[in-house]
Amino acid sequence: MTEKNLLNSEISRRKFLGLSLGVAAGTSILGKYALVPPSAPTAEPSGASEYYPPTSFDREVYTMCEMCVWRCGVIAKVKDGKVVKLDGNPNHPHSRGMLCPRGQAGIATLYDPDRLKYPLIRKGARGEGKWVRAGWDDALDYVASRMLEIKERYGPEAMIFSTTHNLIQTQFENLLKAYGSPNYGTQRSLCFNAMITSNLLTYGMEEPGRSYEGVRYIILTGRNLLDAISNSESQDLVAAISRGAKLAVLDPRFTKTAAKADVWLPVKPGTDLAFYLGVLNVIVTEKLYDEAFVAENTVGFDELAVTVAQYSPEWAASKCEIPADTIRRVARDFAAAAPHAFAHPGWRTSNFINSFQTSRAVAILNALVGNWNQPGGFFAAAGEGGGIELGSVPQPPYPRVSAIRLDGVPWKYPLVPLKLGVFQEIRDNILTGKPYQAHGWFIYRQNPMNSLPERRKTIEAFSKMDFIVTTDISMNDTAWFSDVVLPEASYLERYDPLAVMGNTVFIRQPAVEPHGESKSGLWIFKELGKRLGLADFFQYEDEEDYIRQQIAPLGISLEALKAKGFYTAPSDPAAEGETAFTFNTPSGKIELASETLRKSGFPAVPVWDPPDPNAADEFYLLSGKMAQHTQFATHNNQLLHERRPDNPMWIHPKPAARRGLKDGDEAWVESAGGRVKVTVHVTERIRADSVYMAPGFGHVSKGLTTAYGEGVSDSDLHLTFTEPVSGSQALSQTCVTVTKA
Amino acid sequence: MANPATETTRKKRWVFVMEPDRCIDCEACMVACSVENHVPIGEHRNWIAHRETGAFPDLNLSFMPENCHHCDNPPCERVCPTGATYQRDDGIVLIDYDKCIGCKYCIQACPYDARYVNEEKQAVDKCTFCVHRLDAGQPPACVETCIGGARHFGDLNDPESEVSKLLATHDYTRLYEEAGTGPAIYYIRGK
Amino acid sequence: MREVEFHWNVLIVIYLFTAGVSAGAFVISGLATYLGGAKYKRISRIGAMIAPCPLIFGLGMLVFDLTKPLQFWWLFLTVQWTSPMSIGSWLLTFFSLLSIIYFLLWIPRPWRDLLRVPHRWGEIFSPKRWQSLSRRDVGIARRVIAAIGFPVGLGVGMYTGVLLGAIPARPLWNTPMVAQLFLFSAMSTGVATVLLIAALVRDKSDADHLHHERHFLVSVDAVLIVFEIFIIIPFFLHQALNTWSSAESVNLIMGGPYTLAFWVGVILLGLLVPLAIEGFELYPVVWREAAVKYSRLWGGVSAALVLVGGFLLRYIFVYAGQVSHFLPLLER
Secondary structure (H helix, E strand, C coil): CCHHHHHCCCCCHHHHHHHHCCCCHHHHHHHHHCCCCCCCCCCCCCCCCCCCCCCCCCEEEEEECCCCCCCCEEEEEEECCEEEEEEECCCCCCCCCCCCHHHHCHHHHHCCCCECCCCEEECCCCCCCCEEECCHHHHHHHHHHHHHHHHHHHCHHHEEEEECCCCCHHHHHHHHHHHCCCCEECCHHHCCHHHHHHHHHHCCCCCCEECCCCCCEEEEECCCCCCCCCHHHHHHHHHHHHCCCEEEEECCECCHHHHCCCEEECCCCCCHHHHHHHHHHHHHHCCCCCHHHHHHHEECHHHHHHHHCCCCHHHHHHHHCCCHHHHHHHHHHHHHHCCCEEECCCCCCCCCCCHHHHHHHHHHHHHHCCCECCCCCEECCCECECCCCCCCCCCCCCCCCCCCCCCCCCCCCCCCCCCCCCHHHHHHHHHHCCCCCCCEEEEECCCHHHHCCCHHHHHHHHHCCCEEEEEECECCHHHHCCCEEEEECCCCCCCCCCEEECCEEECCCCCCCCCCCCECHHHHHHHHHHHCCCHHHCCCCCHHHHHHHHHHHHCCCHHHHHHHCEEECCCCCCCCCCCCCCCCCCCCCEECCCHHHHHCCCCCCCCCCCCCCCCCCCEEEECCCCCCCCCCCCCCCHHHHHHCCCCCEEECHHHHHHCCCCCCCEEEEECCCCEEEEEEEECCCECCCEEECCCCCCECCCCCCCCECCCCCHHHCCCCCECCCCCCECCCCCEEEEEEC | CCCCCCCCCCCCCEEEEECHHHCCCCCHHHHHHHHHHCCCCCCCCEEEEEEEEEECCEEEEEEEEEECCCCCCCHHHHHCCCCCEEECCCCCEEECCCCCCCCCHHHHHCCCCCCEEECCCCEEECCCCCHHHHHCCCCCHHHHHCCCCCEEEEECCCCCCHHHHHHHHCEEECCCHHHCCCCCEEEEECC | CCCCCCCCCHHHHHHHHHHHHHHHHHHHHHHHHHHHHHHHHHHHHHHHHHCHHHHHHHHHHHHHHCCCHHHHHHHHHCCCCCCHHHHHHHHHHHHHHHHHHHHHHCCCCCHHHHCEECCCHHHCCCHHHCEECCHHHHHHHHHHHHHHHHHHHHHHHHHHHHHHHCCCCCCCCCCHHHHHHHHHHHHHHHHHHHHHHHHHCCCCCCHHHHHHHHHHHHHHHHHHHHHHHHHHHHHHHHHHCCCHHHHHHHCCCCCCCCHHHHHHHHHHHHHHHHHHHHHHHHHHHHHHCCCCCCCHHHHHHHHHHHHHHHHHHHHHHHHHHHHCCCCCCCEC
């Protein structure tokens, strides 16, 4: 088989859907040349006609979606050995019988003609795209020998492991801990470090849950729920609005969420903190807070009150460009609706180097109005302790790690939780070789080539590596620059470790056989572990055995779990509601002023921290999701590519006109990090001082024949700014110039 | 002939009641339809119309989910020279793909631009209200997956149906109703 | 303006144009037969020889445009009374048959004598006893076919417009005046084709014959052009004063993308310039009772311009019509 065919299936794009989705194609060819006239009209056609899709299937497999990280329950309808349709599982709390466009399009990820079939070993230069097909034994032997070689020569810390939020993360962590490396990269510092860290310091939990039932006022910041869909929560928001809940949205863009809002607050980028300080000022000075709740459940109110006294709405308006009256109105309406009101903690909150303080201010606002455990307020979400205890696979203790982490946690970033890390710092420290030089990188289902800011730096960091191995279902941009690519089975073809939500456990199970020779992560880690001399850490026969060990304490069979896709354990009434809830903070209360922050040299209560201003002719480069794509992983999906093939850059008509740009024109966008040519979308839906590009486009891997060269990557423009408290990469802080191409 | 602008005496009348306020333009309906009905890449049986008005910062953006309106008095059926397009007793307008020779006259005649040429079938194609699912007792694929809950589907002539109740309690409009097509998509607003 | 996928393309334009040319050629040939007899014999023959040709070519285009070309004949398994295309297909079939018979009747001798027909009912099943037609039979047959063909030919000319006009969803088309405009344009392009062929073919007739012939053709064409102009004027008035959708649809040819092609191509080159040339040719007849001032060059040019204008007229209507839409138009 030629190298080309390893990557590019012979099946053309057009044919792909015809083969995998089309059942009616064959008959019409005959019909075209038939010389017999069609029969008399059928009075009532039914599903029986060959032109209509089937309504009965060989089997319906209950599993979980992985088109994003929300993990909706899906039902895979299988006919003639192929998945023909995916439905939302009505019994799953995240889907409730519905799937978003990405979930619906999963079938085109499963049957993507660009799927990897075999392990590939690089033949030419990195990024040249020359590969040799290898058997699994050869490929894994090679990977293991290179990893052992690095461990032997430079120590285990010279090997970096990185991955994204996924169900098999525990086993990935198992692999890296058993190997002995402290260097673990996740996507979190590019996403929600600011939010998580601030909530840990305020509430003692990563992310408080939100109750939409009975909510009367919602403020959204850094949570564009109707573009960046999280199925059940997006459903909840629409339903709440429909019931009459008021919605205020802070966003420099008029997003689809803003379109549904009662109040759109087109805040100046980087000044959300000023807005919230203004709101806190109103709440405190006008005594709109819940005095009893604050007295009983919080610490540090007096210090907060003194600090926010200086931030009048007029002062805030001068910073964030939201009129003072609007700030007052939002604050008063919010307080009036409280406790059935919340300011959302946000999600991808890593926008500016003051984002941690913004998230803190949001957390504090919720605490002041006393919405804790109220309908329409905050609560301790499932996963924040409690729930089913699964069985675990036996394993020996991990080797002791003596080396410090390359990402600066905690020696440079003392307050960043170890499991979050500061991913961009790893990349930068590969380049500096300080505090020591890394030599190998194991990347599992992650795409730092697209996700990290300043792609040229990432390419440079890759070039300093002796060895890079990537595991994914297709040749993504990171795999393209790797030495070995291991093909993983897609989410519809494999088992993963179970997902627990409170008292219920959900399974991901294969609906169809894996594509080519692709394998599950559970299999890959076990086989690789064996070759690394770490077999004791992977004591399971196969995927099913792993899950059997997990469900052992539950007293159910794997078959029973597979049949419905979930199992709910009977709740223990004695345990429920008995133990008094305490916040897992040093004081055991919600910390409006944090001694932990003060001790680490940061302000104990939020204070104004202005971001760098943009120059007169510069724009803030905003990032933000769209409903039809997930991060960097779905752009080669033909159904989603059809919906959104590229990412034209939004620009307001006034600056566009000054540059002679009309809708659809091409323009050069330049930052200190690089320069790209974009197509512009001239729209009123964005502030005149900002431009916006959806992330995830501009793929450079020729192994992605659908997505290759479509749109541009904002990673070419983003600069690396790390927020000092939470380690967040500030993704909206990069300023760019725009000139007509 | 019944007045085409009002509803008929059909026993059943399948209709959509759309709630633009709940549509978030995520296009899950479009993808679900493409997969369910094997719609070729590049063609669509349903879509979301946009209406954007105003200037920064006083903007308004609304979304109207749409598909074939399955008119009570379908202009596409009228012009079909071979009788390939026909209407069922419950008002659903379908195409007999074997009888369609692909003259595309119906495409011109449709005021809603609901029809396209399906190269695989060598015939004109469009939304069928997922008649195969309907006949098996399931709602159309787009309705089932609508995460905003903007698409409601049911029998207008059943006073107990969700759609009947929604129309009884809301103001509604239909698109190009004045042309006498008797469209089966109702758009409701507010309480 | 909305983005449009043009489901009907130039093949349909050719079809509408050629059907009109055929109808016009047939009708002028028949008219010449009735009005002039031997005087216009050359016109009658040219018209009859032309009539079936463009139509058959155009029908080929139409069939080729179908997604199932080989199944075109399914059109004839049914009559759909509300479908202009169904009625038109039957009409066109009938017209094709007539025009082919008419063609055969006008083939010059001695080739015509190869055509043998049964003269008695009993001979129908014994082709060996069939005989050629006598001169008298041919004369009668031509008149009978022409008489039947008049309404059918006019019907075909009208049908090409009705096909478009019967669609409310396309406001630019949806006016009865499109059918009238296309009918007169069809007749005009048919006459122009005869004029063009007459100008190209070396004539052996005497001057007197030619004089009559030209006078006849040019005056008929001039009248048709005037008719067209006086359909276009009310077309614009009515569209502009009609519903929002109709009024907006006219903007496609009043400032929109088809403006130049319409005003320069159709109005100026297709109607006004040929009318001026024809006026110049007819001027001596009207004012001095002299012969038509005719040159083969100008005659050919005016005929060719009429054909170009007629083609463009259909092109613009077919394409612009597909852009026109009910309002309010919702962006997708």
